[in-house]
Amino acid sequence: MGLLILLLLYAFLFYPPEYMLRLLRWGNADVYDxxxxxxxxxxxxxxPFQFSYDLQETAVLNQFNQSPLTNGDFEQLLGDTGTQAFLVIQNDTILYENYFNGASRDTVVTSFSVAKSFASTLIGIAISEGYIHSVSDHITNYLPELAERDPAFAQITIRDLLLMSSGIRYEEFPFVNGDDAKTYYYPDLRDLALNQTEIVGTPGEAFLYNNYHPLLLGLILERATGIPVADxxxxxxxxPIGAEFDGSWSLDEQGFEKMESGINGRAIDFAKFGRLFLHNGTWDGVQVIPAAWVAESTQADTSVDYANYYYNDFIFANGQGYYKYMWWGLQRDAQNYDFIALGNHGQFIYxxxxxNLIILRFGESYGEFGGAESWVDLFYxxxxKFGG
Incomplete structure (x- = not known):
């Protein structure tokens, strides 16, 4: 007990009190944060945009029930795994929509790292509007103080951030001074990203999932556009996609968006983000995102040497999966692929x-179901097999 007290006193000396108090009060992140x-x-x-309805619950459930992963009762699985919302939408038509564990259509769900796919999309839009020149821009063009602290930051491009391959140090643990906790709970995320990051590798050389990347992208967006990222x-x-409900973006104590997570809204409006990408960035005739950006964001980078670029326990380590501009991808064949916005505790826009299919699942946890990879296997x- 004495050692624990000493460690806590030491931590309070080196970290902002609000950060330590959040860690002690809140513990591990959850969907109600x-x-x-x-x-x-x-x-x-x-x-507001409204999807068409042609409910085909029996057909949807029968297909899911055929998977050995569901033990023949998919709705039971959804309930048991802490699912809040589950939708299947094909050809802009809702085939299945159900809510579990006390949730309903107007329940607020939170994105966790699904927010990263939104952040990437905003970068593409900012490029199309001329606020940012290209993904090849060096990040120090927008964040010059990084180069003043370490000239090596000038080698990192926006593309390196989008691909999670900047060479910036990222260590998840231990809890108090691990980067997972800091990028989630720190009261001044701007200061954290600008003054406490460190380069340990060569940009573009290797994939490393890293929450400093969306923070830096958020700073670039904020400075380039001159408005808060949430606005x-x-x-x-x-x-533009006809969101039916107000959403929100969680902030640090300085009013900066939690770029690595923290977009909050209703499941039906998150599904519209998926529809936007299925329509190659157009929304009822209006080009919201450049079609070229949609393709560039979601297609595999064929120049990547999979065996050397991704680490051994990469989530889709069978050679079929990839990560591109803050989307997860699964290559089906030379031309076809699926892609996913994916967040902790089991938030999926598949x-x-x-x-022309959207599968959306938001929940309190992955449940006893093998984590993200089992859910993705099930959706894939x-x-x-489901009809076209």
Whole structure:
């Protein structure tokens, strides 16, 4: 006990009190943390979009029930694994929509790292609008103080951040001074990203999932556009896709968006983000995202040497999976692939362009189901076999 007290006193000396108090009060992150952080509203659309309905619950459930992963009762699995919302949408039509564990259609769900796919999309839009020149820009063009601290930062490009291959140190543990905790709970994320990051590798050489990357992208967006990132999201995505409900983006204590996570909204509006990508960035005739950006963001980079670029326990380590611009991808064949916005505790927007299919799952946890990879295996199998 005495050693523990000494360690806590030491930590309070070296870290902001608010950071330590959050760690002690809140512990591990959960899906209800959005109720604790301050947030900036992401205003709904004046013209909400409504999906068509042609419920085919029996067909959807029968297909899922055929998988050995579900033990023949998919809805039981959804309930038992802490699922809040589950939707299957094909050809812009809702085939299945159900809510579990006390949730309903207007329940707020939170994104965790699904927010990264939104952040990447905002970078693409900012490039199309001329705020950012290209993904080849060096990040120090926008964040010059990084180069003043270490000239090596000048070698990192925006593309390196999007690909999670910057060479910036990232160590998940131990809990108090691990980067997972700091990038989630730190009260001044701008200061954390600008003054406490360290380069240990060569940009572009290896993939390393790293929450400093979206923080740095958020700083670039904030400086390039001159407005808060949440406001840019509202103007450029949330409202153009006909979001029915106000969303929000959780903030640190200095009013900066938690870029690595923290977009909060209703499941039905998250599904519209998926529809936007299935339509190659167009929304009812309006090009919201450049089609070239949608393709560049989601297709595999064929120049990557899979065996050397990804680490051994990469989530899709069978050679079929990849990571591109903050989307996870699964190559089906030379031309076809599925891609996923994926967040901790089992938040998924799974998209299969070949089937014009959206599978959306938000939940309190992955459940006793083998983590993200088992869910993705299940969705991939469904998308393969379900009617087109």
């Amino acid at each position: 959005y109720q604790k952080f301050p947030a900036r509203t992401v205003a709904a659309s004046d013209e 840019y999201l509202a103007q450029k995505i949330w409202q 998209l299969s362009p070949q089937k 199998d469904f998308a393969t």
